[in-house]
Amino acid sequence: MTKVSVDPELCYGSGECMYRVPSVFTVADGFGSVIAGREDSGSEPEVREAAELCPSQAIVLGSQPA
Template identity: 45%
Template sequence: MRLTIDSDVCIGAGMCAMTAPSVFTQDDDGYGAVLPGREDGGGDPLVTEALRACPAQAIAWGEGGEG
């Protein structure tokens, strides 16, 4: 499984970074980003909650390179 954030959909609310800060951050422009090396979720149980908390539903949890 692989986490991705659709930068065309993200509105920069920051809910992902607040909910699961060990996996998500915000880039220099304030948009959500997956931390390097954490694309697999890092076993953090809050990843699922971060997906639910995203108001734009910009986070995807999928197989391989597809979000």
């Protein structure tokens, strides 16, 4: 399983992630973030695509123990 997060130091608030996968991402205080409880949703192909297409490369995907 893959964990997803948004690096607040890199994000500049384009909202691209929220438009691509609104079930996982939101915009809070002008910056992208992961909806609470959705951090482990990184296995979805849409989340991987959102990470690849993030204009600031702020979406972080990482492995998590099973």
